[in-house]
Amino acid sequence: MDKTILDKIMGKVSKPTRYMGNEYNMIEKELEDILIRFAFAFPDIYEVGMSHLGLKILYHLINRRGDTYCERVFAPWVDMEEKMRKEGVKLFTLETKDELLKFDIVGFTLQYEMSYTNVLNMLDLADIPLKSTDRQDGWDYPLIIGGGPCAYNAEPLAEFFDLFVIGEGEEVIDELLDLYGSCKRKGKDKFAFLRSASQISGIYVPMFYQVSYRADNTIESIRGKYSFVPKTIKKRIIYDLDEIYYPTQMIVPFMNIVHDRGVLELFRGCTRGCRFCQAGMLYRPVRERSKERLNDMADAIIQSTGYDELSLSSLSTSDYSELESLTHELMDKFKKDRISLSLPSLRIDSFSKEFIEYIYKVRRTGLTFAPEAGTQRLRNVINKGVTEEDLLRSVDMAFELGWTNVKLYFMIGLPTETYEDLLGISILAREVVDRFYTHRPSHIKKNPTITISTSSFVPKPFTPFQWVGQNTTTQFEEKQSFLQDCLRIKNVRYDWHEPQLSFLEAIFARGDRRLGKVLLRAWELGCKFDGWSEQFRFELWQQAFADCDIDTYFYANRVRERGEILPWDHIDAGVSKEYLWREYERALAGELTRDCRDGCTGCGINTKFEGVYGCE
Amino acid sequence: MRIVAKFSIQDRVKYISHLDTLRAIQRAMARADIPVEFSDGFHPHPKFSLAFALSVGMTSEGEYMDVNLKHPMTLCEFKEDMNRVLPKGISILEVKELADNIPSLASMIERAKYVIDMPYVREDMDNFLQEFLNQGNIIVEKRSKKGIRQIDIRDMIFSLEVAEYLSKSVKLRAILECSGQSNLNPKQLMQGIAKFADIDYDESLFNIHRSEMYLYRDNSWITPLEL
Numbered sequence: 001m002d003k004t005i006l007d008k009i010m011g012k013v014s015k016p017t018r019y020m021g022n023e024y025n026m027i028e029k030e031l032e033d034i035l036i037r038f039a040f041a042f043p044d045i046y047e048v049g050m051s052h053l054g055l056k057i058l059y060h061l062i063n064r065r066g067d068t069y070c071e072r073v074f075a076p077w078v079d080m081e082e083k084m085r086k087e088g089v090k091l092f093t094l095e096t097k098d099e100l101l102k103f104d105i106v107g108f109t110l111q112y113e114m115s116y117t118n119v120l121n122m123l124d125l126a127d128i129p130l131k132s133t134d135r136q137d138g139w140d141y142p143l144i145i146g147g148g149p150c151a152y153n154a155e156p157l158a159e160f161f162d163l164f165v166i167g168e169g170e171e172v173i174d175e176l177l178d179l180y181g182s183c184k185r186k187g188k189d190k191f192a193f194l195r196s197a198s199q200i201s202g203i204y205v206p207m208f209y210q211v212s213y214r215a216d217n218t219i220e221s222i223r224g225k226y227s228f229v230p231k232t233i234k235k236r237i238i239y240d241l242d243e244i245y246y247p248t249q250m251i252v253p254f255m256n257i258v259h260d261r262g263v264l265e266l267f268r269g270c271t272r273g274c275r276f277c278q279a280g281m282l283y284r285p286v287r288e289r290s291k292e293r294l295n296d297m298a299d300a301i302i303q304s305t306g307y308d309e310l311s312l313s314s315l316s317t318s319d320y321s322e323l324e325s326l327t328h329e330l331m332d333k334f335k336k337d338r339i340s341l342s343l344p345s346l347r348i349d350s351f352s353k354e355f356i357e358y359i360y361k362v363r364r365t366g367l368t369f370a371p372e373a374g375t376q377r378l379r380n381v382i383n384k385g386v387t388e389e390d391l392l393r394s395v396d397m398a399f400e401l402g403w404t405n406v407k408l409y410f411m412i413g414l415p416t417e418t419y420e421d422l423l424g425i426s427i428l429a430r431e432v433v434d435r436f437y438t439h440r441p442s443h444i445k446k447n448p449t450i451t452i453s454t455s456s457f458v459p460k461p462f463t464p465f466q467w468v469g470q471n472t473t474t475q476f477e478e479k480q481s482f483l484q485d486c487l488r489i490k491n492v493r494y495d496w497h498e499p500q501l502s503f504l505e506a507i508f509a510r511g512d513r514r515l516g517k518v519l520l521r522a523w524e525l526g527c528k529f530d531g532w533s534e535q536f537r538f539e540l541w542q543q544a545f546a547d548c549d550i551d552t553y554f555y556a557n558r559v560r561e562r563g564e565i566l567p568w569d570h571i572d573a574g575v576s577k578e579y580l581w582r583e584y585e586r587a588l589a590g591e592l593t594r595d596c597r598d599g600c601t602g603c604g605i606n607t608k609f610e611g612v613y614g615c616e
Numbered sequence: 617m618r619i620v621a622k623f624s625i626q627d628r629v630k631y632i633s634h635l636d637t638l639r640a641i642q643r644a645m646a647r648a649d650i651p652v653e654f655s656d657g658f659h660p661h662p663k664f665s666l667a668f669a670l671s672v673g674m675t676s677e678g679e680y681m682d683v684n685l686k687h688p689m690t691l692c693e694f695k696e697d698m699n700r701v702l703p704k705g706i707s708i709l710e711v712k713e714l715a716d717n718i719p720s721l722a723s724m725i726e727r728a729k730y731v732i733d734m735p736y737v738r739e740d741m742d743n744f745l746q747e748f749l750n751q752g753n754i755i756v757e758k759r760s761k762k763g764i765r766q767i768d769i770r771d772m773i774f775s776l777e778v779a780e781y782l783s784k785s786v787k788l789r790a791i792l793e794c795s796g797q798s799n800l801n802p803k804q805l806m807q808g809i810a811k812f813a814d815i816d817y818d819e820s821l822f823n824i825h826r827s828e829m830y831l832y833r834d835n836s837w838i839t840p841l842e843l
Binding site: 010011024252305338 | 640
């Protein structure tokens with residue numbers, strides 16, 4: 001890349017550090033020694049992408065290989081894109097500033113549906129043809145691969161990607177790179193490579209599958225085009241988290257990023273079985289790291305980064321079996337160096353007051369609780385094993401410890417929801433305000449700020465609610481205005497989000513291959529950074545659906561039948577469809593299912609992956 | 617123990633902001649186990665500061681940090697330990713101990729020296745610069761939060777000369793006002809020169825490098841290392 005031109009545009013954009021690289025712990029390699037050049041692509045801006053644990057893990061993991069150099073590339077913000085297009089600068093990586101066309105593999109991480117237009121935009125900025133069929137001749141273009149939670153149903157992206165990695169990438173990426181390296185050395189063509197790749201467990205090559213549809217638009221069949229392709233693609237998991245590589249020499253960004261701290265991953269998976277939660281189903285089974293290993297990792301991370309904050313991260317941190325003693329050990333060790341711990345998603349009712357005070361003494365920002373639904377009935381439907389008593393006990397404790405700022409998070413549009421349940425939100429809000437005045441310590445004179453925040457429920461694949469029809473945006477808006485009315489309570493604030501984004505999420509989360517053309521059209525019309533409210537342009541999406549003659553109701557709002565073939569039925573996430581359906585029926589009947597730490601609930605993961613720790 | 621350290625910000629990291637620089641150095645001090653002293657009080661903060669912010673996009677070999685240590689270490693140790701863990705592109709050049717009674721560097725710095733690559737050459741460059749300086753006032757635009765203002769920068773330029781002629785550009789050397797009360801950003805100087813020469817001003821085409829900072833003490837201009 002011409003450095004003068006790059007300097008010229010970098011001098012004119014906001015936050016040029018986003019494109020600069022050269023952070024502490026960035027990996028540098030001699031290109032002569034490299035067989036495979038890998039660009040890890042995050043389809044959002046630097047501050048978001050660099051906060052993502054998966055990037056940190058895979059970047060350093062891939063760079064342990066002598067034959068491969070993994071570099072990073074993020075979506076340039078709109079001002080940078082404009083300058084790049086004007087000056088003819090192609091999308092480049094932060095490490096070498098080389099353009100993506102020079103790379104062997106570009107690997108996108110797919111964390112949320114609303115980043116899909118950015119994927120297309122990044123390919124276009126790199127001068128790489130968007131459709132995989134336009135990249136078939138030899139190896140003129142990099143291999144485009146994807147992974148992350150959205151890869152479990154990446155059908156709307158099927159025509160743009162060469163392959164997807166399903167599940168945890170740590171082991172499979174090495175197998176894939178070994179194969180790529182050997183194919184490259186032997187001069188094998190792309191088809192031969194993809195054919196071999198499709199034999200690796202966890203690798204999905206979408207072009208090897210044919211989907212046919214019925215007259216009513218539902219799927220008739222999903223079939224392999226060739227005899228060698230597996231009928232289903234089973235996700236990959238790591239069996240022993242203590243044994244697997246974890247980066248301690250994490251990159252330390254210069255600029256302030258979203259989560260600007262060290263990250264200690266305690267465990268993967270979640271046993272609670274909340275029926276709306278996709279992560280809770282996809283990342284099964286639960287696998288913990290040992291306390292000893294975590295202590296060592298924490299020391300190494302702090303030593304090699306210089307961070308003054310370490311986040312203990314997991315889907316549900318409170319569930320770590322030795323959390324209290326781990327936290328005490330870390331606190332004792334780090335206190336003298338003023339290093340603080342942050343514990344997101346902590347359920348404070350499960351700990352003593354002393355413990356909570358101990359953890360939070362450094363920072364006293366607001367506390368967030370997630371009852372998710374306004375009545376016990378509806379909380380049972382979603383299997384959120386939290387009672388009103390649990391919640392109020394936590395709130396009491398927070399107020400007693402001096403908090404004045406509390407946020408309660410809910411979803412609206414959950415299955416079976418009625419206006420009684422919405423009213424329940426406001427009853428709860430009132431109760432929380434009352435609790436403040438009865439529980440605050442005498443020295444606190446100010447009034448509380450209770451924030452009620454609602455999001456619009458999005459049914460996701462591989463959850464018991466994958467068959468559910470989403471509320472229409474009109475229904476959501478009616479519910480929001482109802483809540484606005486009944487939440488006019490002193491000291492209570494109501495936050496809500498425009499439902500249009502959730503509507504699109506619902507379409508793409510459970511979409512099929514026919515949505516590829518909508519994505520393409522929306523991108524052509526100028527959609528990008530859809531997750532950023534100031535960039536989101538719903539009217540362009542509506543036009544894209546109309547131009548492609550796609551019925552959005554069919555994807556978002558329709559209730560799906562039990563027997564219907566779902567677009568992701570050829571992907572095996574470990575939990576069985578029977579289990580999900582059983583949980584769906586129990587939801588509709590308002591029946592709770594226990595946390596599977598207290599006894600197996602038969603999701604099927606332990607028969608798919610035998611001998612996994614923590615799941616008998 | 618109080619330490620003053622001169623450091624550089626090189627081309628590869630020149631887009632970091634002042635806050636980024638502070639953060640990067642603080643984290644490096646943590647990695648190097650430098651025993652930085654903390655202030656007392658409810659929100660203790662490290663006793664550490666930088667002499668003067670460098671604008672985004674500029675390089676420098678004349679930056680200074682001012683650090684208080686809880687217990688002494690050798691100057692050599694400080695320099696080596698820090699250079700081992702600083703991001704590439706930031707390096708400690710020289711270190712000196714500073715008496716505790718000396719005011720903060722930030723409060724004493726008054727001038728800075730810059731070397732500027734200007735992609736504009738003419739044969740009579742020396743005369744041109746002299747004519748430029750001979751103007752009674754030099755009005756440039758200054759952007760601030762309140763909007764664009766016209767300011768006169770003539771009295772903030774203490775010297776301006778050609779350091780070196782290159783084939784397609786010329787290297788200028790300038791000593792400009794640089795203090796908390798009044799600071800001339802060399803970008804504004806270049807804007808003034810471009811206007812005077814009647815050429816288009818594109819700040820990204822001017823490489824600006826800060827090479828030294830000065831303070832006035834005992835009737836002479838000295839660098840912080842000469843304190």
